[in-house]
Amino acid sequence: MRILIVEDDKLLGDGLVRYLQQAGYVTEIATSGTEADAVLANEEYDLVILDIGLPGMDGFEVLRRLRRRQRYVPVLVLTARDTLDDRVHGLNLGADDYLVKPFALLELEARIRAVVRRGQASNGNRIVHGPLVVDTGARRAWLDDIPLRLTAREWNVLEFLILREGKMVSKDQIVSAISSSDDEISQNSVEVHISRLRAKLEPAGLKIHSIRGFGYYLDLKASTPG
Numbered sequence: 001m002r003i004l005i006v007e008d009d010k011l012l013g014d015g016l017v018r019y020l021q022q023a024g025y026v027t028e029i030a031t032s033g034t035e036a037d038a039v040l041a042n043e044e045y046d047l048v049i050l051d052i053g054l055p056g057m058d059g060f061e062v063l064r065r066l067r068r069r070q071r072y073v074p075v076l077v078l079t080a081r082d083t084l085d086d087r088v089h090g091l092n093l094g095a096d097d098y099l100v101k102p103f104a105l106l107e108l109e110a111r112i113r114a115v116v117r118r119g120q121a122s123n124g125n126r127i128v129h130g131p132l133v134v135d136t137g138a139r140r141a142w143l144d145d146i147p148l149r150l151t152a153r154e155w156n157v158l159e160f161l162i163l164r165e166g167k168m169v170s171k172d173q174i175v176s177a178i179s180s181s182d183d184e185i186s187q188n189s190v191e192v193h194i195s196r197l198r199a200k201l202e203p204a205g206l207k208i209h210s211i212r213g214f215g216y217y218l219d220l221k222a223s224t225p226g
């Protein structure tokens with residue numbers, strides 16, 4: 001899961017990045033409203049953690065502009081100003097939840113899970129196909145009811161593929177989906193993660209096909225062993 005953190009306080013921003021990366025999320029940071037707005041116009045994220053008090057364009061404006069675009073992204077707002085006005089304003093603009101600073105990191109993680117779960121509630125967290133069950137909320141997968149042991153990056157690649165089931169994805173798309181600003185992934189390492197995933201999925205009849213010179217697709221329809 002890829003999270004954009006929008007926070008101008010360097011200490012807090014760096015702390016969030018460190019904590020969330022340790023928790024297994026792919027994170028990027030924007031330190032001004034203008035930067036966040038530009039990034040959100042061009043990149044896909046699964047969640048945005050948005051500070052309200054930002055230099056230049058404030059968080060409310062970033063949120064307003066984000067909601068004017070078509071694609072839905074859950075937004076968790078951070079505010080230092082614990083006033084009812086801010087909360088109502090943010091909710092009207094389409095924030096999914098709030099945290100008032102200062103907050104505990106464990107609380108933040110609980111809210112992230114809740115917001116993402118709610119966002120996925122319409123189609124459920126669980127993607128079931130043949131022997132493979134993937135829970136994108138809990139970040140776990142099972143093959144024939146046995147928990148699948150995946151590294152964080154293998155998980156990120158599998159999640160990216162399964163959310164685009166049957167569609168071709170390029171190596172570049174995978175690279176940008178699982179890279180963050182301080183953790184650049186190469187195309188070669190994507191190949192390594194894919195080949196490890198293949199080794200784990202193929203015994204159950206699930207194939208990741210290569211399209212020469214382009215990328216991959218996960219063929220869930222090939223899984224008919226039972």
Ligand code: CA
Nearest residue numbers: 008051053054
């Ligand atoms: Ca701030």
